[in-house]
Amino acid sequence: MKIPFKYTLKNFGSRKLTTGITLIGISLVVFVFAAILMMAYGVQKTLIATGSKENVIVIRKAANGEISSLVEGEVQDVIRTLPNIATNSDGKQMISNEPVVIINLEREKGGMSNVTVRGVGQVIQELRPQVKIIEGRMFNFGVKELIAGRSINERFKGAKIGDIVKFAGDDWKIVGTFDSGGSGFDSEMWGDADQLLSSFNRGNTVSSVTLRLDNMSNWESFKRAFDVDKRLKQHEPKIEQKFFEEQSEAMATFIRILGIFITIIFSFGAIIGAMITMYAAVANRTVEIGTLRALGFKRRSILFAFMAESLLISVIGWLVGIILASLLSFFKVSTLNFGSFSELEFSFALEPSIIVSSLIFAVVMGILGGFLPAVRAARLNIVKALRAA
Amino acid sequence: MSAIISVQNVSKSYWRDSLEIPVLNNISIEVQEGDFLALMGPSGSGKTTLLNLIAGIDKPSKGNVIVAGTDISKLGESALAKWRANSVGFIFQFYNLIPVLTAFENVELPLLLTKLSKSQRKKQVETALTLVGLGERMYHYPKQLSGGQEQRVAIARAIVTDPVILVADEPTGDLDKNSASEILTLMERLNSEFKKTIIMVTHDPHAAEKAKQIRHLEKGDLV
Numbered sequence: 001m002k003i004p005f006k007y008t009l010k011n012f013g014s015r016k017l018t019t020g021i022t023l024i025g026i027s028l029v030v031f032v033f034a035a036i037l038m039m040a041y042g043v044q045k046t047l048i049a050t051g052s053k054e055n056v057i058v059i060r061k062a063a064n065g066e067i068s069s070l071v072e073g074e075v076q077d078v079i080r081t082l083p084n085i086a087t088n089s090d091g092k093q094m095i096s097n098e099p100v101v102i103i104n105l106e107r108e109k110g111g112m113s114n115v116t117v118r119g120v121g122q123v124i125q126e127l128r129p130q131v132k133i134i135e136g137r138m139f140n141f142g143v144k145e146l147i148a149g150r151s152i153n154e155r156f157k158g159a160k161i162g163d164i165v166k167f168a169g170d171d172w173k174i175v176g177t178f179d180s181g182g183s184g185f186d187s188e189m190w191g192d193a194d195q196l197l198s199s200f201n202r203g204n205t206v207s208s209v210t211l212r213l214d215n216m217s218n219w220e221s222f223k224r225a226f227d228v229d230k231r232l233k234q235h236e237p238k239i240e241q242k243f244f245e246e247q248s249e250a251m252a253t254f255i256r257i258l259g260i261f262i263t264i265i266f267s268f269g270a271i272i273g274a275m276i277t278m279y280a281a282v283a284n285r286t287v288e289i290g291t292l293r294a295l296g297f298k299r300r301s302i303l304f305a306f307m308a309e310s311l312l313i314s315v316i317g318w319l320v321g322i323i324l325a326s327l328l329s330f331f332k333v334s335t336l337n338f339g340s341f342s343e344l345e346f347s348f349a350l351e352p353s354i355i356v357s358s359l360i361f362a363v364v365m366g367i368l369g370g371f372l373p374a375v376r377a378a379r380l381n382i383v384k385a386l387r388a389a
Numbered sequence: 390m391s392a393i394i395s396v397q398n399v400s401k402s403y404w405r406d407s408l409e410i411p412v413l414n415n416i417s418i419e420v421q422e423g424d425f426l427a428l429m430g431p432s433g434s435g436k437t438t439l440l441n442l443i444a445g446i447d448k449p450s451k452g453n454v455i456v457a458g459t460d461i462s463k464l465g466e467s468a469l470a471k472w473r474a475n476s477v478g479f480i481f482q483f484y485n486l487i488p489v490l491t492a493f494e495n496v497e498l499p500l501l502l503t504k505l506s507k508s509q510r511k512k513q514v515e516t517a518l519t520l521v522g523l524g525e526r527m528y529h530y531p532k533q534l535s536g537g538q539e540q541r542v543a544i545a546r547a548i549v550t551d552p553v554i555l556v557a558d559e560p561t562g563d564l565d566k567n568s569a570s571e572i573l574t575l576m577e578r579l580n581s582e583f584k585k586t587i588i589m590v591t592h593d594p595h596a597a598e599k600a601k602q603i604r605h606l607e608k609g610d611l612v
Contacts, residue, residue: 004501010489291485294446295546296474296502298467382446386481 003297003305012312015281022277023317025270026365030321032266034358035328036259038348040252046346047248047339050184051241054216055127058209058226058237065247065339066100066207067116071235073204078231084218085211088126094212096121099196099205102342103167105156114342115152115159117167118185119193119206127212131185136161136176141192144199147176149186151345155334159189168199184244187334187344210240247339254338267365270317274369278310282377289377290385303378310370311363318362325358326350393553393586394420394443399452399462401438412438414609415452420554425580425587427600434606436590437558443588444556445473457553474502478547478585480557480576484539486531492518492542493527499550517545521575537568544575548585555579557589561596573599 012019051057058079063069071079076097086094099119104112122141125131135153139145148159158165165172172191180186197204213222219239226237238246282289289302328348337344401413413435420426420443428436441447442454445461454462456476464472478499479485486495493514500510518527521541531539540560547555557576561569577599579585589600597603605612 004494006494007487007490014489287483287485288487291479291481291487292498293470294444294473294479295499296470296472298470383441386446386485 003292003301005308008305008308008312011281011285012309015277015284018277018280019313022270022273022313022369023320025273026314026317026362027320027324029263029266029270029365030318030358030362031324033259033263033361034322034325034350034354035348036255036263037354037357038325038328038350039333039346040255040259041351041354042346042349043255043337043344044245044248044252045349046182046344047184047244047337048241049182050180051239051244052128052130053239053241054212055240056211056213056219056222056237057240057243058211058235059207059243061234061236066098067102067340069207071097071206071209075232075235076204076206076209078229079209079211079226082222082225082229084213084215084222084225086214088123092123094123094127096124096127096210097193097204097206098208098210099193099200099202100207100340101168101196101200102340103165105152105159105165108155108157113156114336115156116188116340116342117146117196118188118190119196120190121193124190127210128180128185130183131178131180133176134179136174139175139191142195144170144172144191144195145175146172146189146191147178148174148189150177150179151186151332151334152189152343153177155343155345165189170199182347184337184340184344187342247337251338263361267361271365271369274310274313274365275373277313278306278370278373279376281309282306282373282380285377286380286385286388289380290382290388293380293382294386299378302380303374306374306377307367307370310374311366314362314366314369315359317365318359321362322355322358391422392419393422393424393457394418394588395453395455396439396443397453397455399439399442399449399454401435401442401447401450412609413442413449416609416611417452418604418611420586420588422586423580423584425577425599425601426589427597427603428588428590428606429592429594429597429603430606433608435609436606439606440556440558440588440590443554444477444479445469471502474499475550476553478550478552478555480540480543480547480555480560482559482562484531484536484543484563486539486542486546488531491528491530492523492534492545495531495542496545496549499546503550513549514545517549518542520548521545535568536564537571540564540568540572541575544572544579548579548583553586555585555587557587559591559593560589561591561593569593569596 059069088094101117102114103117105115107113139147152159161174163174223237226232329350332345332347334343334345396418399413399416402409402411430436442449449462453460496514496517497510518524521544523541561572573596580587591597
């Protein structure tokens with residue numbers, strides 16, 4: 001039979017200082033580990049939320065994102081002829097030809113940063129109903145007016161209602177603020193697509209075309225029609241949500257790889273800390289170990305008891321770390337999105353896989369830190385251990 | 390009476406680097422069931438080593454140690470641990486109680502190696518602690534007890550499994566005169582009333598007087 005868990009539990013509390021320091025070390029590593037995964041997941045969640053499962057986006061095949069994509073006027077005309085495109089109550093096709101440009105604005109906290117300005121078509125509110133005006137009004141088509149996403153409004157100077165933004169040689173008046181439910185659109189400014197095209201002298205070449213199908217079950221037939229049309233061979237349609245999900249991949253992967261690399265280095269410190277604590281525990285309890293062995297407890301019982309102690313430290317450390325990390329969900333941060341080269345605001349987001357992977361990470365730290373000391377404890381010679389009194 | 394312990398031509402040496410240090414030289418001794426044997430001798434005479442060999446926590450370099458029909462010198466590590474759990478009760482000079490466990494939990498430890506149920510264990514622990522006069526202090530921690538009381542807990546732990554033999558290494562070595570006397574009286578009672586076979590290592594002639602038989606060791610030889 002094993003040494004009772006209460007022995008492990010009571011010993012855990014008996015050396016408060018060393019155990020406490022080790023516990024803090026492990027919880028900090030878990031915190032950093034979970035925070036980075038939460039950051040990567042937050043970016044993904046924000047961008048995935050940007051796209052709709054109901055919309056289709058058309059971009060140039062070779063383009064990494066909207067910013068490097070070009071959809072010429074002739075292509076836009078061909079797209080309009082494709083089957084299964086939904087129409088609104090006015091009989092208009094639900095298509096928004098969108099030029100996407102980047103401008104430079106000054107942040108509230110100082111320094112300049114890139115902001116995406118998206119030109120949108122008349123059916124935009126039906127195409128993206130999640131976007132709601134929360135202050136002011138919708139811009140008017142035909143004039144140089146903009147509406148600013150909630151996070152742009154909060155984080156940039158001159159992005160408040162009534163402010164004038166200068167770019168492409170024109171003055172653009174901000175007339176409203178919109179909220180898209182925490183998606184990437186919150187980090188954009190929107191205006192009339194035609195006005196934007198004329199300001200930037202882009203003719204009628206937009207960055208992307210977003211459209212709604214009459215029914216998503218027709219997606220395959222729409223795609224087939226698109227793919228067989230040779231005039232569209234330079235372009236490809238994607239479900240909007242999938243497109244934005246792909247846009248998040250590069251950045252999320254970069255955050256994950258960098259973060260995991262950093263945490264693994266940190267974890268060496270925590271493992272060594274756990275090892276020192278457990279070696280000290282073995283040294284302090286040599287006589288106890290000898291006594292338990294004399295009483296008939298087997299080597300493996302001793303091994304399990306010390307491993308259990310190390311694991312207990314790591315699991316409690318994990319709990320503290322993950323609770324601290326979960327508090328980050330209340331914070332929003334912004335960073336340059338590699339996909340659009342502009343600022344993207346997102347929240348740290350926790351998901352079950354982060355909880356599980358950080359637990360596994362903590363348990364691995366506990367096992368690595370506790371194993372050698374536990375083996376030492378189990379291998380102690382009974383007579384020598386008893387003489388340590 | 391039959392011999393419950395038979396030590397046959399046992400030698401034991403330790404190695405320090407490449408130097409062999411003989412501790413016991415071809416010793417043979419028999420202990421009868423129900424005996425109370427005191428092993429005396431100066432420091433380094435090998436008395437504790439002999440006790441360790443009988444208790445199965447050390448192995449002889451040569452010879453055999455047979456306890457209740459089992460040649461324990463031939464048992465493997467795991468079988469020996471099981472044998473100790475069933476057959477030996479240990480009483481140490483410094484009590485060797487687990488400081489984070491209560492008196493009750495300390496006494497219960499050897500029973501965790503048996504198949505007894507929780508309620509059966511509780512009953513046996515209570516009986517053992519009552520027998521040593523600590524029925525009222527079951528839930529005290531070792532640091533809340535006096536040295537004499539700690540040693541009584543250790544004795545309760547030694548007898549709780551009803552082992553074949555009790556081995557005691559200087560059981561009164563760390564106690565004042567009165568506590569030592571109480572412990573020896575308790576051991577005498579375990580021997581006379583409960584017929585426990587006891588082997589005790591001691592320096593103290595007063596302690597040895599309580600034994601039925603005294604053997605002296607000198608430089609690894611029985612004299």
